[in-house]
Amino acid sequence: MATYRAVEVAPDGGLRPTERELVPPAPGRVRIRVEACGICHSDSVAVRPHGSDEPGRVPGHEAVGRIDALGDGVTGWEIGDRVGVGFLGGHCGMCGPCRAGDFVGCADQPYTGVHVDGGYAEAMYVRQTGLVSVPETMSALRVAPLLCAGFTVYNALTQNALTPGGALPGDLVAVQGIGGLGHLAVQYARGLALRVVAVARGAGKEDLALRLGAHHYVDSTSGDTAARLTQLGGARLALATAAAGDMSPLLDGLAHGGRLVVVGVSEEPISVTPYQLVFKGVQVLGSLTGTPAANERNLAFAEAHDVAPMVEQAPLLDAASAYDRMMRGGARFRMVLTT
Numbered sequence: 001m002a003t004y005r006a007v008e009v010a011p012d013g014g015l016r017p018t019e020r021e022l023v024p025p026a027p028g029r030v031r032i033r034v035e036a037c038g039i040c041h042s043d044s045v046a047v048r049p050h051g052s053d054e055p056g057r058v059p060g061h062e063a064v065g066r067i068d069a070l071g072d073g074v075t076g077w078e079i080g081d082r083v084g085v086g087f088l089g090g091h092c093g094m095c096g097p098c099r100a101g102d103f104v105g106c107a108d109q110p111y112t113g114v115h116v117d118g119g120y121a122e123a124m125y126v127r128q129t130g131l132v133s134v135p136e137t138m139s140a141l142r143v144a145p146l147l148c149a150g151f152t153v154y155n156a157l158t159q160n161a162l163t164p165g166g167a168l169p170g171d172l173v174a175v176q177g178i179g180g181l182g183h184l185a186v187q188y189a190r191g192l193a194l195r196v197v198a199v200a201r202g203a204g205k206e207d208l209a210l211r212l213g214a215h216h217y218v219d220s221t222s223g224d225t226a227a228r229l230t231q232l233g234g235a236r237l238a239l240a241t242a243a244a245g246d247m248s249p250l251l252d253g254l255a256h257g258g259r260l261v262v263v264g265v266s267e268e269p270i271s272v273t274p275y276q277l278v279f280k281g282v283q284v285l286g287s288l289t290g291t292p293a294a295n296e297r298n299l300a301f302a303e304a305h306d307v308a309p310m311v312e313q314a315p316l317l318d319a320a321s322a323y324d325r326m327m328r329g330g331a332r333f334r335m336v337l338t339t
């Protein structure tokens with residue numbers, strides 16, 4: 001019996017190595033030999049503190065590899081194709097949202113590594129509708145974090161820039177949080193010809209933010225962040241990427257009609273006043289991710305504009321310690337498991 005190594009959620013909510021039987025993919029699915037998988041903060045949905053609800057799940061939704069088996073009915077993909085998988089594991093094509101063209105809102109779409117096994121493994125099984133074609137010219141270490149962290153900020157920026165009412169080239173865009181998402185958001189925003197101000201706690205990340213392409217840096221612990229943004233002309237768009245902290249102060253730093261777009265899932269509520277909504281015309285929006293086709297455009301944009309994550313590499317069987325390092329905020333800035 002052929003097997004493959006994986007890392008699964010233990011009954012105590014931690015991570016432990018395991019072996020799984022290598023089986024043919026089900027109809028409509030493919031089997032991928034994983035080359036690399038990024039570790040994302042959203043993996044905590046499957047691991048601590050929720051892991052004890054479903055022990056045995058293999059986390060991971062930033063996986064890159066090659067197709068090595070096709071299930072019945074799979075079309076458009078071949079064995080040997082280089083592919084990736086993001087957070088959304090493939091739409092069904094039959095539910096109400098899918099029939100309306102809303103594939104992201106599919107009512108029967110699994111979250112990779114949460115509802116179905118993910119990429120902390122040597123092999124994984126994926127719906128063909130969830131596959132992202134990956135360029136041969138980009139390394140697996142570079143691509144893995146771009147499939148979720150990169151795509152999340154790319155999607156939020158492109159949906160709120162170069163669109164009616166959104167930011168235009170030369171407009172000021174604030175990126176709050178220079179971490180796993182934010183260090184990529186600065187690069188994407190610069191590639192979109194936006195004027196970028198990085199906002200982070202302390203002065204320690206200023207040099208890095210400027211090297212990544214930010215035009216300005218604001219230390220949120222020193223002075224009034226909103227006042228500083230206003231001095232710079234007001235942000236047409238503020239992208240909140242941090243997974244903790246109050247995002248509300250960014251609202252007063254927006255230009256008239258500006259948008260606060262949230263991609264970092266903080267537990268802090270956002271406070272917005274009727275005055276800000278009515279007289280300043282501000283908008284508060286959330287942004288999740290997008291379709292595999294849009295993710296392919298994301299990778300093409302990243303390659304064309306030299307967008308690259310800063311990664312720390314770890315072998316698959318060190319997933320538990322790598323995950324803990326990410327959750328402690330010690331990673332600079334993305335942990336990537338390799339097989």
